[in-house]
Amino acid sequence: MASTDIVTRELKNPVDVAEYLFRRLHEIGIRSLHGVPGDYNLVALDYLSKAGLKWVGNCNELNAGYAADGYARVKGISALVTTFGVGELSALNAIAGAYSEFVPVIHIVGQPTTKSQKDGMLLHHTLGNGDFNVFNKMSEGVSCYVARLNNSQDAATLIDSAIRECWIRSRPVYITLPTDIVGAKVDGDRLKTPIDLSLPKNDPEKEDYVVNVVLKYLHSAKNPVIVVDACAIRHRVLEEVRDLVEKSGMPTFVTPMGKGAVNETHKNFGGVYAGNGSNPGVSDAVESSDLILSIGAIKSDFNTTGFTYRIGQLNTIDFHSTFVRVRYSEYPDINMKGVLRKVIQKMNPLSPAPAPALTNILPESEKTSNDQIITHKWLWPIVGQWLKEKDIVLTETGTANFGIWDTRFPAHVTAISQVLWGSIGYSMGACQGAALAAKEEGGRRTILFIGDGSMQLTVQELSTILRNKLNPIVFVICNEGYTIERYIHGWDAGYNDIQPWEFADIPKAFGGKENYQGYRIKTRDELKKLFADNDFNVSDKLRLVELYMPREDAPAGLKLTAEAAANRNK
Incomplete structure (x- = not known):
């Protein structure tokens, strides 16, 4: 305890951990927190208004998790507050859904004091066996990052890292906040520097090589098309998609999970491609193409009408957040955002076929x-x-x-x-x-x-x-x-x-x-x-x-x- 006090006294601008966390959430655009109050998160909730945040107050934690998911799909990221054990487990289904569908949700769990956990006390909301790690282990499988704020020395660093990982990887993160850490002090001067949310840069030589490979196949294709899926939305490449559609003139389709990724009033838009469940004329247009630029694909059963896609990898270039696959060659550790931007910049004029007509006229x-x-x-x-x-x-x-x-x-x-x-x-x-x-x-x-x-x-x-x-x-x-x-x-x-x-x-x-x-x-x-x-x-x-x-x-x-x-x- 004495060493913590010394560290605190040396801080020029001490800020409570909870205030630091909530001010960081405000910084990235979050204005409201979903969740349900519980005795292990109540003191932390007192800090919300000071950070400019509002408390929603849901009817149960599962609904709060769903609501945080919906909020994130509109605002770009969200946060959820639950209490240890009973609250966090009620929300786990919703968090798993956000993980499955690449939705960035910051899940903050109020916990008993670090001393209570260390001593294995027989507290309410526990399994009664002294194991205080069992619940965060459950969340590890549906979180891309776990930040356990068990001391003030590394709390600010862990918070910043969790928020960055949530944003970059577009998946939930899990932050524990024991009640005795809520008011612990961290360096408030860190708040003067915004969290770096920029994507890691692709290796320039590798990126240029992949771009040239993509352009080689694109320029030799006779009837290329674009198919846009959910991860184009989640990994924030919609500007690149828009510019690619506009400049290339290629017929462009979305999957069911990709609805909303493309301006559907655009002349290049051809409808929903979902295998046998596609809009009229779409299957023929996509499956007869000699090159498909597939952006952010999630080829699940419901997204493909029961795996009824009839497009081969030999005619496909897949763009993803961590790799690009050109036909049967995969290029790992490279994100699609940089590749797509350079493809747009370097591509020659194309002469694509027109997109199938799609209207809201009744059959x-x-x-x-x-x-x-x-x-x-x-x-x-x-x-x-x-x-x-x-x-x-x-x-x-x-x-x-x-x-x-x-x-x-x-x-x-x-x-x-x-x-x-x-x-x-x-x-x-x-x-x-x-x-x-x-x-x-x-x-x-x-x-x-x-x-x-x-x-x-x-x-x-x-x-x-x-x-x-x-x-x-x-x-x-x-x-x-x-x-x-x-x-x-x-x-x-x-x-x-x-x-x-x-x-x-x-x-x-x-x-x-x-x-x-x-x-x-x-x-x-x-x-x-x-x-x-x-x-x-x-x-x-x-x-x-x-x-x-x-x-x-x-x-x-x-x-x-x-x-x-x-x-x-x-």
Whole structure:
């Protein structure tokens, strides 16, 4: 203790560890922290306002983790605060999802004092065996960096390193904050120097070599195309993608996880490539190409309609955050950002084929139909006609996530879905986080499409939305249960059924009054009238729409993916 006091006395500008941590979070753009209070984090939370941060206060830690994920997908990074053991484990599913999908979330866990841990005291929220490391070991597998702040000497360095790793690698990090370290002193002068968040520079000679190899194949290709996936978004190369699309003129496609990565109003945009579930004409255009520039690919089952890609590595150049693969040659330890920028600078003019036409026009069968039943074939092009520039659109992993493939977005739309991790109920929590981020950025509309089954898992976040005066538009697809599960197995099984809820009444039970409006929509004409309502479109309050659709109806992509999943499960 004496040595710590000596170190503290030698500091010219001592700052408490918690203040240092929270000021660093503010520095990188975070303005609100999600989480649930607990006795091991309460003292730390007292420092939030001093650092210019607001406390959200979620209904449970799982929802808080989902919300932090949604916030990060809009703001670029987020932070979550839980308490030791019971709190952090409740959030672990959400953190695993963020790790799976490359979302940068800083998970801060309030812990018992370092002395209590060293002595193995029989404290609440423990397993009763004196092991205080068991929970952080659980988080190690879903974190790209672990910072255990067990003393003040290296606390500031660990905090800075954790934040940098979270940003650079675009994955969650885990920071422990024992209660006796909260007020320990660190060098406040470090705060005068911002954390270096720049990417490590590629070796110039290696980068130039890879660029020349890429250009050789690109210039010799007769009908090259671009396919953009999720990691182009997560690893922040959207400016490079935009410039590449513009300068090359190549037909450009996105995957389901890559929705929103490209301006879908651009003349080069051709639609969603997802193997057998692709938009009309897209499979032919991509799979007949003699060179595919694949940017940030995550070739998971739901992202490829059950692994139905028919593109060979011989015709593919893969760009990733840590390597580039040109056909069958891999170049490790090189990031795509620098390579793409030089490719854009050095490429010769190309004469690519035109992209397939993609519109939000209804299929002929739906145009001429007098049916008032709301079907997926009808709904998603209509949604595309209704959306506005800069909207944030969230879709639950179910009918909505697959249906949105058929929606052509206006410019600068942010799309949020959890295609790879696919945790049911994720999107309701993420909607709260995204709506909060949108409010902080000046008020973009936040729109959620979620199934009735999924909604029942995380519906409490409607309460957090009301408490924080957020104004998303939430569409609850009422189709009597777990449709995606029905298509995989157990069509009429009771385990795929749910108790019907009066969803439009729930926000009233949560205290929604003048800041809430509910709707029940059962026909096409009712939905068209709602979309034409100016008050509804302004969205100055939480608006929840019960949207009734047939139980047996589903987008084509979902049916194909579910069939593939069912076959694999056998």
